[in-house]
Amino acid sequence: MQPARYNLSSLAARVLKNAPPEEAVVLAWPLACGSAVAARTSALEFQSGTLRISVPDRGWQSQLEAFSPQYAEKITQISGVPVTTIRYVLARGDSAAGKP
Numbered sequence: 001m002q003p004a005r006y007n008l009s010s011l012a013a014r015v016l017k018n019a020p021p022e023e024a025v026v027l028a029w030p031l032a033c034g035s036a037v038a039a040r041t042s043a044l045e046f047q048s049g050t051l052r053i054s055v056p057d058r059g060w061q062s063q064l065e066a067f068s069p070q071y072a073e074k075i076t077q078i079s080g081v082p083v084t085t086i087r088y089v090l091a092r093g094d095s096a097a098g099k100p
Contacts, residue, residue, distance in 0.1 A: 012028065012031050013077070022045070022047065029071075032074035041055050041088075044089070050086070051083050054088075061090065
């Protein structure tokens, strides 16, 4: 299975290298976090090294923060764009939502 994963990452890197950095990082999010997390989250925007991710609730926000360094490294590998920070914001449907 490892060669298939490598081939997918390699293909994604080649496709994303021609995309603007802001788009490449957002598009790389589902590849970096995996399908289960991608189904519950959404990459909102990438600016000045910071990727903003919408999460359904504070539980998801808290759990994903622990994985931020690994996600940032993987996104940087896939997109070729340095990601220094990932911020998790609550989805707009949550009454406690807001920008950090």
